[in-house]
Every structure is written in C-alpha cells, then in structure tokens.
Amino acid sequence: MTSPDDATPIRLLVDADACPVREECVKVALRHGIKVTFVSNSFFRIETEPLVEREIVPGNFDAADDRIVEHVTRRSVVVTADILLAERCLKAEAAAVMSHTGKAFTHDSIGMAVATRSIMADLRAGGAQVGGPAPFVKADRSRFLSALDLALVRLKRHG
Template sequence: MIRILVDADACPVKEEIYKVAFRHDIGVTIVSNSPIRIPVHALVERMVVSDGFDAADDWIAERADGEAVCITADILLADRCLKAGAAVIAPSGKPFTPASIGTAVATRAIMADLRAGGDIVGGPPPFTKADRSRFLSALDETLVRLKRSAGNRRPA
C-alpha cells in the first residue's frame, strides 16, 4: 500500500502533503519527536517517537520501502530511505535519487567541516513560494508514478 512518511519536526510543507495525499487517497504518517497538530482525517496519523537522537529518522527508515514516499530535508535519512527502495523528496521539491544522493552526502560532509571550522555561517536559503510549488508538483508526479507501477504489478 502506497503511503507518505513525513520527517515532520521542521517540515514546512505539511499542508501541501495533506492536500496532495487527500486528492490521491494516500495515507500520511507524520513522524516527530513531539506532538504536532494534524488534521482529523482517516488518511492522516501521527507517530510521536522518543526524543532520542535520530529516533524519527530510524522509525521512518525502518518502514521505507518501494511503496513509500519519504519527505525529508535530512540527506542521511534520504540516503537510508533510497537504499530501502523508497522515493524521497525534499521539502523544496528536489527529489533525491540514487544518482544524486552520493553527491548530496559528500556536499553535506564538506559543508559540516566548513561550518565547524568557522568558514561558513548561516543556514540554507529561505523557503520560497517556488519551492512550495515545486514540492507540490514533485509529490503529485511521484504518487502518480507509484500508483501506475503498483497497478502494473497487480494480477488481472
């Protein structure tokens, strides 16, 4: 069964996820370290995990498979989910793929080293309307592709 797993603690596109999921009749699990308000809807569930380091990431990665779409900005979680066969989309709408994840992991490591050395300060660029629009499109396209693929696997 196709489902959406959301690394929700800092996710800026939860409302967009609900909108697309409801249109496609796809379940959504909001995973966080503390309670987050979710809509009262049969397709949405909240999973509050411990506040332990990477607890939400571990919960998502353990359930990621070829029928999951994982929403996360966390590059290391994206890598784990891709290795499990899931589709992965960043909140900016950028899909993580097996072809792009190696570069993303390497860039993350370089940036962490530069920040640790004081060479770079600040964080990612501000989230924009274009990011939100790109995300909506990427999630919709991914769900359409997974639904087609699932339909092709089912016996007639």
C-alpha cells in the first residue's frame, strides 16, 4: 500500500536568480528522471527538456521565494543560497534543502544560520566592513553534485 506522499512525484526546486549550478541541476535531475523547476524574478536561458520547467515570477523580490514555498512537498529537494527561504522550505517539510555549494540546511542547523545572517546584517547596517561569502570554486561545484545526487537517491529509496 502506498501513502499519499509516495504518489507525489519527487521534484527539484531551484531558486534560480544568481544560481551558479543551474546546468548541474538539469544534469542530475535528468539522470534521475525527476522534474526540475527553476523559479526566478528574471529571464535566463536553460535547457529545453520535458522535465525542465522555468517559472518567471513577476512582482516583488520575495515573489519567487513565495512561489518556491508553494511548490514544496515532503518529496521536494530545494536548492537555494537564501537562508530565510531555506528556513521556510524546512518549515514546509521539504525533504532536503541545500545551498549551491552542497551545504545542507537542516532543522538542527537552520537556527544558527538565521542568527548568523542577522548578526552580519546588523554589523553591515552599523557600517562594519565584513566580508561576503567565499568565491564559488570548482570544489564547490563537485560537492554540490555529490550532495544533490545523494539527496535524490535517499529520497527515492526512503520516500
């Protein structure tokens, strides 16, 4: 007997604005036969395949985030660098949420990530010169590919 969640297809949701691993998402999704949806506020080029979907969401900056959260199910894997979106997706019970470097956002780690983000924003607002994220490098791309593949394999095996 299958549960309603088992009938829900696995889906890869990508916060596509400024995402450096779009092609990798397509590659992994196609290899697994999984639909990938890229959600953004602006147009970008992406491969045309039946399993690849692009949603351009007009409106405010959070409109794309809102649309991603609307799509989330327990069988969704979400790719985003946005910590607040990651938190929302975890609350919506996404199966997995990860950054474009392959770093997993989990229920155990998201509180610290949100707090750190808030502290850094306060420092910047106060005029402090704080560094941004490390540059995206080849090792990040490799780590992302491995993490995404593993998340999809686990979801296929364990629902």
